[in-house]
Amino acid sequence: MEERGSPDGDPARSLEQGPEGPETPIQVVLRVRPMSAAELRRGEQSALHCSGTRTLQVSPPGGGPDVAFRFGAVLDGARTQEDVFRACGVRRLGELALRGFSCTVFTFGQTGSGKTYTLTGPPPQGEGVPVPPNLAGIMQRTFAWLLDRVRHLGAPVTLRASYLEIYNEQVRDLLSLGAPRPLPVRWNKTQGFYVEQLRVVEFGSLGALMELMQMGLSRRRSSAHSLNQASSRSHALLTLYISRQTMPPVDPGEPPVGGKLCFVDLAGSEKVAATGSRGELMLEANSINRSLLALGHCISLLLDPQRKQSHIPFRDSKLTKLLADSLGGHGVTLMVACVSPSVQCLPETLSTLRYASRAQRVTTRPQAPKSPMAKQPQRLEMEILQLQEENRCLRSQLGQVHPKGMSSPGAGVGCGWGSHGSSHRALPPRQPQGSVGPGWPGPSGTSMGCCRSSCWRMRGSGKKRASCRVAGTRPGMSSGSWPSRCTSWSGASSVPAPFTCQTPAQPHRVPV
Numbered sequence: 001m002e003e004r005g006s007p008d009g010d011p012a013r014s015l016e017q018g019p020e021g022p023e024t025p026i027q028v029v030l031r032v033r034p035m036s037a038a039e040l041r042r043g044e045q046s047a048l049h050c051s052g053t054r055t056l057q058v059s060p061p062g063g064g065p066d067v068a069f070r071f072g073a074v075l076d077g078a079r080t081q082e083d084v085f086r087a088c089g090v091r092r093l094g095e096l097a098l099r100g101f102s103c104t105v106f107t108f109g110q111t112g113s114g115k116t117y118t119l120t121g122p123p124p125q126g127e128g129v130p131v132p133p134n135l136a137g138i139m140q141r142t143f144a145w146l147l148d149r150v151r152h153l154g155a156p157v158t159l160r161a162s163y164l165e166i167y168n169e170q171v172r173d174l175l176s177l178g179a180p181r182p183l184p185v186r187w188n189k190t191q192g193f194y195v196e197q198l199r200v201v202e203f204g205s206l207g208a209l210m211e212l213m214q215m216g217l218s219r220r221r222s223s224a225h226s227l228n229q230a231s232s233r234s235h236a237l238l239t240l241y242i243s244r245q246t247m248p249p250v251d252p253g254e255p256p257v258g259g260k261l262c263f264v265d266l267a268g269s270e271k272v273a274a275t276g277s278r279g280e281l282m283l284e285a286n287s288i289n290r291s292l293l294a295l296g297h298c299i300s301l302l303l304d305p306q307r308k309q310s311h312i313p314f315r316d317s318k319l320t321k322l323l324a325d326s327l328g329g330h331g332v333t334l335m336v337a338c339v340s341p342s343v344q345c346l347p348e349t350l351s352t353l354r355y356a357s358r359a360q361r362v363t364t365r366p367q368a369p370k371s372p373m374a375k376q377p378q379r380l381e382m383e384i385l386q387l388q389e390e391n392r393c394l395r396s397q398l399g400q401v402h403p404k405g406m407s408s409p410g411a412g413v414g415c416g417w418g419s420h421g422s423s424h425r426a427l428p429p430r431q432p433q434g435s436v437g438p439g440w441p442g443p444s445g446t447s448m449g450c451c452r453s454s455c456w457r458m459r460g461s462g463k464k465r466a467s468c469r470v471a472g473t474r475p476g477m478s479s480g481s482w483p484s485r486c487t488s489w490s491g492a493s494s495v496p497a498p499f500t501c502q503t504p505a506q507p508h509r510v511p512v
């Protein structure tokens with residue numbers, strides 16, 4: 001018996017462990033749906049047998065050796081929606097998304113194989129009729145889990161969602177306020193590929209999120225053909241953006257830590273001869289097949305260690321652009337491959353199984369965006385340097401003033417290092433808001449204390465002729481970008497009332 005598939009190991013455990021090493025393979029779970037009523041009516045036989053929790057055996061009709069495929073988990077037609085949710089380890093992906101990772105769950109398979117059922121449950125039985133809770137799919141179950149999890153977290157979390165479809169190679173916003181219109185896919189260095197002008201909606205409750213999902217589902221293109229009465233004619237991507245504020249916030253202006261959880265319901269591959277698609281249905285089928293082909297091509301190239309470092313043609317379709325990070329980037333990805341058990345579907349099923357086998361050998365390098373806390377050491381280091389410098393300077397002034405028994409440090413002692421030996425003219429200091437100290441000058445012409453502690457940068461004053469004696473005026477440098485606490489200014493010709501520094505001082509370096 002030939003066997004293909006993933007290496008040994010407990011699937012649930014490997015998903016629960018999450019991305020430990022630098023490279024993590026795409027996890028693949030296989031779901032075999034039960035025989036449909038139509039298939040049973042036609043008396044079709046099953047060609048698939050699950051042996052154990054990870055192996056699927058395929059028995060070709062008319063004899064021949066069985067072929068076995070191994071995946072992270074294999075779920076037969078008797079498994080419930082809850083079983084599937086658990087086996088897929090989606091909660092673990094949710095936890096990772098809360099920690100800032102970008103996670104993707106996507107379903108893949110032939111038309112009518114149960115992809116939409118797995119993600120969102122059966123089609124609603126009427127307008128506004130909700131899916132019965134026991135039939136709810138991975139998406140509804142994840143939403144409920146996530147909202148509950150967020151409620152019990154100590155830190156505030158902002159949740160937002162977007163929902164789009166790729167229909168005939170056009171991206172349409174399923175949550176747009178008006179009629180959906182094509183949106184461009186762009187690329188930049190920080191975001192990678194993204195959809196411009198996509199509506200992202202903040203939500204605060206499970207009910208609000210379910211409404212968004214229903215809105216998107218009702219707008220998504222679907223049609224009937226001979227293999228599925230409600231066949232999706234587009235790829236749909238619902239993304240949850242999870243922004244978790246660090247405690248305590250590093251800086252009110254800092255963006256919060258953000259993770260993503262994206263659910264992708266791919267349209268099914270189809271043989272137009274089998275589905276009987278004509279006209280518009282056939283155009284849709286061709287577009288679907290082309291984009292799935294592009295996806296398969298990228299997956300094949302990602303498996304080639306030589307090619308992985310070089311060019312992968314993600315730009316070949318909108319689908320591959322939007323899945324680029326999930327497949328070859330820094331995301332954590334789960335693929336749920338869906339198949340029909342029927343012998344009639346075997347060629348398509350084998351193609352799905354091979355596709356899924358290849359996908360589980362693709363690896364990504366999961367990486368959470370750097371938390372604002374990570375920037376702290378650098379910021380603190382700068383602050384420490386500045387404070388040390390100020391401390392050193394103040395100490396040296398104290399050492400020079402007090403031995404002479406001067407009660408007022410401002411009385412009659414010139415700065416010892418001004419140009420041409422003249423007294424140092426300090427700019428009138430800008431007092432930081434709410435800060436009043438002994439070093440601040442009084443009314444024009446009087447100096448009250450040490451310019452070293454009282455000379456502050458001229459924030460936005462535009463007096464570019466003023467220069468810092470130590471750092472100097474740098475070409476193109478505005479006064480606002482000078483050292484935060486310049487201790488020695490000169491050339492302040494445009495300043496209305498120059499002050500004379502009367503504190504003895506030693507030249508010193510100011511950290512810039």
Ligand SMILES: Nc1ncnc2c1ncn2[C@@H]1O[C@H](COP(=O)(O)OP(=O)(O)OP(=O)(O)O)[C@@H](O)[C@H]1O
Pocket residue numbers: 032033034036077109110111112113114115116117118121122123228230231232233266267268269338
């Ligand atoms: N595990 C299952 N249990 C019961 N019914 C199922 C199961 N999976 C799928 N079905 C039913 O099979 C039919 C096809 O499923 P579904 O629409 O989810 O397929 P699909 O793969 O999304 O197809 P398409 O690619 O054409 O959109 C639906 O009527 C669905 O309710």
